[in-house]
Amino acid sequence: MSVLQILDxxxxxxxxxxxxxxxxxxxxxxxxxxxxxxxxxxxxxxxxLFAPDVALTEAAIGSGVTGVLLVTSxxxxxxxxxxxxxxxxxxxxxxxxxxxxxxxxxALAFVVLSLPAPAPSLAAEAQQGLAATGLGNPVTxxxxxxxxxxxxxxxxxxxxxxxxxxxxxxxRFWGGAPAPLGRANPDxxxxxxxxxxxxxxxxxxVHIFWxxxxxxxxxFQGGAILAAMWMIAMIARVSEPPCVSxxxxxxxxxxxxxxxxxxxxxxxxxAGDFFAYPAGFAKPIILFIEAFMLLSITATLPIxxxxxxxxxxxx
Amino acid sequence: MNxxxxxxxxxxxxxxxxxxxxxxxxxxxxxxxxxxxxxxxGGVAALLLIASATTAAGVADVALGLALLAAFASIAFVNxxxxxxxxxxxxxxxxxxx
Amino acid sequence: xxxxxxxxxxxxxxxxxFFFFAGTVGLLRFPDSLSRLHALSKADNLxxxxxxxGLLPRVAGLLDGLRLIAIWALVLLSGASTAQLIGRALRRxxxxx
Numbered sequence: 001m002s003v004l005q006i007l008d009x010x011x012x013x014x015x016x017x018x019x020x021x022x023x024x025x026x027x028x029x030x031x032x033x034x035x036x037x038x039x040x041x042x043x044x045x046x047x048x049l050f051a052p053d054v055a056l057t058e059a060a061i062g063s064g065v066t067g068v069l070l071v072t073s074x075x076x077x078x079x080x081x082x083x084x085x086x087x088x089x090x091x092x093x094x095x096x097x098x099x100x101x102x103x104x105x106x107a108l109a110f111v112v113l114s115l116p117a118p119a120p121s122l123a124a125e126a127q128q129g130l131a132a133t134g135l136g137n138p139v140t141x142x143x144x145x146x147x148x149x150x151x152x153x154x155x156x157x158x159x160x161x162x163x164x165x166x167x168x169x170x171x172r173f174w175g176g177a178p179a180p181l182g183r184a185n186p187d188x189x190x191x192x193x194x195x196x197x198x199x200x201x202x203x204x205x206v207h208i209f210w211x212x213x214x215x216x217x218x219x220f221q222g223g224a225i226l227a228a229m230w231m232i233a234m235i236a237r238v239s240e241p242p243c244v245s246x247x248x249x250x251x252x253x254x255x256x257x258x259x260x261x262x263x264x265x266x267x268x269x270x271a272g273d274f275f276a277y278p279a280g281f282a283k284p285i286i287l288f289i290e291a292f293m294l295l296s297i298t299a300t301l302p303i304x305x306x307x308x309x310x311x312x313x314x315x
Numbered sequence: 316m317n318x319x320x321x322x323x324x325x326x327x328x329x330x331x332x333x334x335x336x337x338x339x340x341x342x343x344x345x346x347x348x349x350x351x352x353x354x355x356x357g358g359v360a361a362l363l364l365i366a367s368a369t370t371a372a373g374v375a376d377v378a379l380g381l382a383l384l385a386a387f388a389s390i391a392f393v394n395x396x397x398x399x400x401x402x403x404x405x406x407x408x409x410x411x412x413x
Numbered sequence: 414x415x416x417x418x419x420x421x422x423x424x425x426x427x428x429x430x431f432f433f434f435a436g437t438v439g440l441l442r443f444p445d446s447l448s449r450l451h452a453l454s455k456a457d458n459l460x461x462x463x464x465x466x467g468l469l470p471r472v473a474g475l476l477d478g479l480r481l482i483a484i485w486a487l488v489l490l491s492g493a494s495t496a497q498l499i500g501r502a503l504r505r506x507x508x509x510x
Contacts (some may be wrong), residue, residue, distance in 0.1 A: 033350075056373075229387075333457075
C-alpha cells in the first residue's frame with residue numbers, strides 16, 4: 001500500500017471517529033468542538049480531492065462560522081438555564097433517524113461506487129467555456145456565469161435566514177440591537193489581537209475575493225473571512241452589532257442579491273437573455289456582481305451569529 | 316523530495332489528530348479547544364507542505380485562510396466558555412419580554 | 414547547491430514535525446491545563462516555524478516566500494494572544510473555585 005493510500009484511510013477513519021464523538025458528546029461545548037475538528041478534517045479531505053475552493057469554504061463556513069454560531073447560541077442557552085429544559089429525544093426517534101441517515105449514505109455510496117470509469121463529467125465543457133467569460137477559475141465561472149441564477153437565489157436564501165432570525169425577537173425590542181457578542185471588560189490581549197489581526201484579515205479576505213477570478217477563491221470565501229474579522233471586532237467590543245432598523249445595515253444585506261438581480265434583468269436588455277452577459281464585457285460585470293456579494297456576505301454572517309434584537313434601540 | 320513533503324504532511328496531520336483524544340478526555344472545555352487549535356496549526360503546516368509538493372494552485376491561500384479562521388474560532392470559543400455578564404442573560408428582566 | 418538546500422529543507426521539516434509530535438505528547442500527557450497550554454504554543458511557534466523555514470528554499474518567488482513568513486507570523490501572533498486569553502480564563506476559573 002502506498003503512503004498516500006495509508007494517509008487516505010487514516011483520514012477517513014479519523015473523520016468517522018470525530019463524527020461519532022460529535023454525535024455522542026454529552027455537553028454542547030464538547031460537541032461543537034468536535035464539529036469544528038470535523039470541519040477542519042473535511043477541509044483537508046477536500047484538498048486531497050483537489051478542490052481548494054470547497055476546502056476554503058468548508059473551513060470558513062462549515063467549520064468556522066457555523067461552529068461559532070453553535071457555541072454562541074449554546075452559551076446563551078446555558079446562561080439562561082434553558083439547557084436542562086430540553087428533552088432528549090426518545091430512543092425510537094433516534095433509531096429511525098439513524099436508519100434514514102444510513103440508508104441515504106448507503107444509496108450515495110452505491111451510486112458513487114457504481115459509476116463507470118472514467119465517470120461522466122462536464123469539466124471539459126466547463127473549461128472550454130472559460131475563454132468566453134474571461135475568467136481563469138472554472139468554479140467561479142460555474143457560480144457566476146453558467147448557473148448564476150442559482151447563486152443569486154442562494155443569496156436570497158441567506159436574506160430569508162436573516163429575516164427568520166430577526167423574527168424571533170419580542171415585539172418591544174423590534175428595531176433594537178442584538179446583545180453584544182463579547183464580554184463587558186475585554187482582556188487587553190484580546191483588544192491587541194483585534195487591532196493587529198483584523199486589518200490583516202481584511203487584506204487577506206479582499207485578496208482571496210479578488211484572486212478568485214483566476215485562482216481558487218471568490219466572493220463567498222473572501223466574505224466569510226471578512227465576516228470572521230468583523231466578529232472578532234465585535235467580540236473584542238471594538239465594534240457592536242448594529243440595530244436591525246439601521247438603514248445602512250439593511251442596504252448592505254440586500255446589496256448583493258439586488259445587484260445580482262439587476263444585472264440579470266439588464267442582461268435581458270443588453271445581451272438578449274435573462275442573466276446573459278455581453279460578449280467581451282463578462283469579466284468586469286462578474287467582478288462587479290461579486291464585489292456586492294462580498295459586501296452582503298460580510299454583513300449577513302455576523303448578523304446571523306449575533307441573533308435577534310434583545311435591547312431597545314437608543315431613542 | 317515531493318514524496319518526502321507529502322509524507323511529512325501526512326505525519327504531522329496524523330500526529331496532531333492523535334491529540335484529538337484530548338477532546339474525548341477533557342477534563343475541561345479549554346482542553347478540548349486546545350486540541351482543536353493544535354489540529355488547526357497542524358493543518359496549516361500540512362497544507363503548506365502540500366502546496367510546495369504539488370502544482371495545485373491556491374493551497375497556500377487555503378492555509379492563509381485557515382490560519383485566520385483558526386484564530387477566529389479560538390477567540391470565539393474562549394469568549395463563549397466564560398460565564399456571561401448579568402446584562403447578557405436571556406431571562407434578565409430587561410432582555411427578554413417573554 | 415541544490416542538494417545542500419534539499420538537505421536543509423529535509424532537516425528543518427523533520428525538526429518541525431518533531432516539535433508537532435512533542436506538542437501532541439505534551440497535550441496528552443501533561444498533568445494540568447496550563448502546562449498543556451505551554452506545550453501547545455511550542456508546536457505553534459517552533460513546529461510551524463521550522464516547517465516554514467524548510468519550505469523557504471523551495472519557494473518560487475519573493476512574494477511566495479513573504480506569504481509563507483506572513484502565515485507563520487499570523488499563527489504566532491494569534492497563538493500567543495489566545496494562549497494569554499486561555500491562561501487568564503483558566504486562572505479566573507481557578508480563583509472562582
